[in-house]
Amino acid sequence: MKVIVIGAGTGGLALAQSLNQSDIEVAVYERDRTRRDGLFGFRVGISPDGSRALAEVLPTELFNIFKATTAVPPRYFTMLTEQRKELLSIGGFDESQPGDPGAERSVSRMTLRQVLLTGLEKVVHFDKKFTHYQVNNDQSVTAHFDDGSTATGDLLVGADGSNSAVRKQYLPEAKLKETGLFGVTAKLPLTEESRKLLTPKVLRGVTMVQAPGGDSSIIHVMEFPWDADGAPKSGAGSNDAELLKSWPGMTFDNTRDYIMLGFSSHRKNLPENFMDLDSQALHTLLQERTAAWHPDLHELFRRSDPSSCFPLNIRTTERLEPWPSSQVTLIGDAIHTMTPGLGVGANTALQDAQILASNLRSGMSAIDSVSNYETQLHGYAWTQVEESLKRFNANDAIYNTGFRGRFASFAMRTGMRLVNAVPPLKKRMAATMNKERDRSASSNAVG
Numbered sequence: 001m002k003v004i005v006i007g008a009g010t011g012g013l014a015l016a017q018s019l020n021q022s023d024i025e026v027a028v029y030e031r032d033r034t035r036r037d038g039l040f041g042f043r044v045g046i047s048p049d050g051s052r053a054l055a056e057v058l059p060t061e062l063f064n065i066f067k068a069t070t071a072v073p074p075r076y077f078t079m080l081t082e083q084r085k086e087l088l089s090i091g092g093f094d095e096s097q098p099g100d101p102g103a104e105r106s107v108s109r110m111t112l113r114q115v116l117l118t119g120l121e122k123v124v125h126f127d128k129k130f131t132h133y134q135v136n137n138d139q140s141v142t143a144h145f146d147d148g149s150t151a152t153g154d155l156l157v158g159a160d161g162s163n164s165a166v167r168k169q170y171l172p173e174a175k176l177k178e179t180g181l182f183g184v185t186a187k188l189p190l191t192e193e194s195r196k197l198l199t200p201k202v203l204r205g206v207t208m209v210q211a212p213g214g215d216s217s218i219i220h221v222m223e224f225p226w227d228a229d230g231a232p233k234s235g236a237g238s239n240d241a242e243l244l245k246s247w248p249g250m251t252f253d254n255t256r257d258y259i260m261l262g263f264s265s266h267r268k269n270l271p272e273n274f275m276d277l278d279s280q281a282l283h284t285l286l287q288e289r290t291a292a293w294h295p296d297l298h299e300l301f302r303r304s305d306p307s308s309c310f311p312l313n314i315r316t317t318e319r320l321e322p323w324p325s326s327q328v329t330l331i332g333d334a335i336h337t338m339t340p341g342l343g344v345g346a347n348t349a350l351q352d353a354q355i356l357a358s359n360l361r362s363g364m365s366a367i368d369s370v371s372n373y374e375t376q377l378h379g380y381a382w383t384q385v386e387e388s389l390k391r392f393n394a395n396d397a398i399y400n401t402g403f404r405g406r407f408a409s410f411a412m413r414t415g416m417r418l419v420n421a422v423p424p425l426k427k428r429m430a431a432t433m434n435k436e437r438d439r440s441a442s443s444n445a446v447g
Contacts, residue, residue: 001025001366002153004143006130006166008032010044011332011349012159013116016123018057018357027151028120029128029143031160035117035252037126042109042185043220043260045206046070048102048438050347053354055101059119063101065247066115068240071106071222076205077433079416084294087210087416089201090430102438106222114249130165133328141327155366156328157356159349162315164334171323171330176315179339180394182274183264183312184282186304190221190257194303197296198259209297212409213269214399215289218262218340219300228256261304262340264314264392265289266399275311282309314339316389319382325371331356336381341391342436348384352377387436 001024005012008030019026032038046054055063073094079087093104117124129146133156136142142152158166167174188194195203202219209217225236230250232241244250263286270285271277277285283306290298317337332349355376359369397408419425 001155001360002027003155003157003360003366004029004141004151004153005157005159006143007158007160007164007332007334008113008117008124008126009159009161009332009349010112010116010346011334011353012157013113013120013124014054014057014350014353015157015159015331015357016120017059017062017116018353019360020120020123021059022361024360025153026123027153028124029130029145029151030124030126031129033127035114035126036254038113042187043071043222044107044109044112044346045074045220045343046105046107046112046350047344047347048104050344050350051105052102053347053350056354057350057357058115062115062118064239065118065243065249066107066112067105068225068243069107069111069115069247069249071108071224072204073104074106074204074206074220076201076207078201078205078207080202080207080209081413082209082211082215082290082293082297084199084209084297086201086420087413088420088426088429089205090426090433091205092430093205093434104437106220108222108224108253108255111224111249111253111255114253117252118247118249130160132169133166135327139327154327155360155370158328158330158334159332160334162333162337164330166328167330167334170328171320171335174320174335175318176337177318179314179316179389179392180267181264181314181339181392182267182270183262183314184286184309185312186261186263186283186286186301186309187258188261188300188304188308190223190259194259194300197299209293210398210409210412211290211293213266213401213405214396214409215263215265215269217264217290217297218260220260222255222260223257224255226250259300261286261300263289263301264312266394268399275313277311279309280306282306282311314392317385319386322374322378325367325374327366327370329356329370329374335377336385338385338388339392341388341393342384344384344388344437347437348381351380 003026005028016026016028075094076091078089131144133143141156158164207219232244286301290301331352356373
């Protein structure tokens with residue numbers, strides 16, 4: 001069997017890693033020109049479910065390298081007002097059971113990509129822009145690229161992201177829905193000076209900032225086990241240090257300690273040409289929107305690197321009824337783009353890859369493998385998509401600028417403070433959050 005994967009993102013590479021350990025031939029075709037291309041410098045939260053999926057699809061040594069290249073894990077989930085007053089804080093997310101590969105981890109997109117590319121150097125083909133596919137008389141499928149080249153296999157997997165060209169041909173009825181929310185992502189180096197702008201919980205957690213009118217921000221601090229020169233930091237475990245020294249992906253990774261900033265707002269609060277703004281204009285906009293925030297929060301945005309700012313149109317896939325399975329399928333954002341409401345987009349892509357790879361490696365035919373995978377997909381993916389939209393939706397009353405919006409914001413803040421002050425309520429919320437990211441979680445996992 002030969003499997004063709006379109007797109008070298010998280011899901012596509014995870015699938016290729018698993019298949020590459022079997023007698024199944026796999027080839028990945030990526031439109032980026034080189035291994036270093038793309039906006040991959042920002043944080044991905046790998047949930048316990050995502051970690052276990054990676055442990056299954058990666059060779060043991062490479063999974064150990066993945067663990068060694070992750071940042072200091074987040075300990076807290078904290079919600080603050082724009083004046084940095086605590087609404088809610090839940091700890092314990094960095095705890096895991098001994099021997100359990102599943103843990104909450106933070107990793108740079110660039111670093112994760114380099115890990116997933118390790119060992120696939122002969123499998124991944126760069127500078128290949130997919131244009132269309134055709135199903136042949138012998139039931140094989142051929143992918144066509146804009147340079148005139150082709151690739152033929154038994155199964156074509158579209159792993160080419162939210163704007164998937166494979167999906168547009170295969171499921172033209174699948175639509176991306178506008179949420180009415182837009183975002184800007186930025187980052188700044190973590191230095192002794194920028195560290196002073198962070199509270200201890202912000203330094204060691206995932207922090208949400210809620211401002212009037214629905215403006216919000218998310219802050220992640222990323223500290224890695226290597227220094228500015230790429231050498232293992234003093235204090236790194238000897239095993240990790242050896243892995244980092246021998247890992248070839250370090251050559252391609254420019255990731256260094258940083259603070260990631262995400263800002264989101266309703267479209268009515270932003271310029272009509274928001275998606276066309278350049279990085280400098282976006283940086284200016286961030287400073288304007290946060291001017292009335294706590295001085296330290298505002299200073300984080302002011303100090304962020306303008307060149308790191310880019311706009312995001314936050315969209316979501318609409319639920320699809322099951323379709324007949326064939327020798328073409330889709331994984332990750334290509335089929336289930338979701339808002340960041342749950343923070344599980346990449347983890348769901350890893351789950352897709354793990355299920356499909358396991359089916360293919362079990363000896364099932366290509367179409368039977370796809371059928372089994374898609375049956376499961378229709379169970380878990382749409383639930384994640386729809387729940388993510390509920391958590392991050394422009395129709396929420398907090399985006400109303402009148403009395404209704406002010407009341408909704410007051411009610412939300414009051415509710416969070418109540419939960420924060422009442423241990424049983426806080427424990428229940430912690431268990432719910434943990435269950436969303438860890439199917440094996442018990443109610444006592446965090447609190």
